[in-house]
Amino acid sequence: MTTKPIPRERIAGGYSRGQRLVETASVFAFFAVECLMAWRLTGVAAAPWLLPVGLGAVVLSALFADLISATVHWGCDTWGSVDTPLLGRVFIRQFREHHVDADEINRHDFVETNGTNAGLALLPLAVTYSLPLDLAHPTVLAWGLQLGGMGTAFFVTFTSQAHKWAHAPSVPPAVALLQRVRLVLSRDHHSVHHVAPHLHNYAITGGWIDHALERVDAFRRLERLITRVTGVEPRAHGP
Numbered sequence: 001m002t003t004k005p006i007p008r009e010r011i012a013g014g015y016s017r018g019q020r021l022v023e024t025a026s027v028f029a030f031f032a033v034e035c036l037m038a039w040r041l042t043g044v045a046a047a048p049w050l051l052p053v054g055l056g057a058v059v060l061s062a063l064f065a066d067l068i069s070a071t072v073h074w075g076c077d078t079w080g081s082v083d084t085p086l087l088g089r090v091f092i093r094q095f096r097e098h099h100v101d102a103d104e105i106n107r108h109d110f111v112e113t114n115g116t117n118a119g120l121a122l123l124p125l126a127v128t129y130s131l132p133l134d135l136a137h138p139t140v141l142a143w144g145l146q147l148g149g150m151g152t153a154f155f156v157t158f159t160s161q162a163h164k165w166a167h168a169p170s171v172p173p174a175v176a177l178l179q180r181v182r183l184v185l186s187r188d189h190h191s192v193h194h195v196a197p198h199l200h201n202y203a204i205t206g207g208w209i210d211h212a213l214e215r216v217d218a219f220r221r222l223e224r225l226i227t228r229v230t231g232v233e234p235r236a237h238g239p
């Protein structure tokens with residue numbers, strides 16, 4: 001395995017005006033669509049199971065988003081480089097830059113922090129909206145999928161904000177409380193990832209799924225499998 005340090009100027013400063021415009025539009029679109037879909041659900045016919053099923057779906061969606069965050073983070077830390085077509089500038093750059101300068105995230109405003117994920121979250125929202133739902137006669141499955149899909153979109157969007165809070169020198173008291181009770185990614189938990197060569201605690205939505213992933217050594221096993229199949233070594237372009 002080769003590990004070459006990456007000069008910071010190679011990965012910083014790749015935030016273009018076009019990307020900024022797309023991210024701003026994504027943030028507005030995400031909040032508009034999520035609110036409209038939530039409003040649509042208020043017209044559902046009452047049933048005693050709506051609340052427990054809805055809550056269960058939201059909890060599962062949070063864990064699913066945490067798993068997505070861990071997998072995407074691991075993928076961007078482990079494979080390719082800032083020069084990888086399509087993914088390099090937008091995704092891989094952000095993760096590699098973050099290892100070189102962890103405080104950089106604190107200089108991102110709301111749009112730069114959340115824009116990419118808000119854009120990605122439009123996909124589960126679109127899929128969820130297209131699923132069949134009869135508001136007059138809702139089924140457990142249809143209702144659970146609506147709440148689960150909207151929850152996934154919400155937690156995917158919320159991921160970078162949670163990550164930023166885990167690095168912020170100070171956070172609002174309510175956020176500090178949520179971090180203490182582990183409902184939001186805590187500084188302690190995430191700091192484990194920042195110990196080079198950055199091989200643990202990849203989840204950045206809440207870090208809830210990390211324990212299970214570490215227990216089964218999920219990402220090292222996956223790396224060995226990928227190397228066996230493709231011949232490509234993990235972290236060949238540096239940590």
Ligand SMILES: [Zn+2]
Nearest residue numbers: 073077095198
């Ligand atoms: Zn990382």
Ligand SMILES: [Zn+2]
Nearest residue numbers: 098102163190
């Ligand atoms: Zn971090």
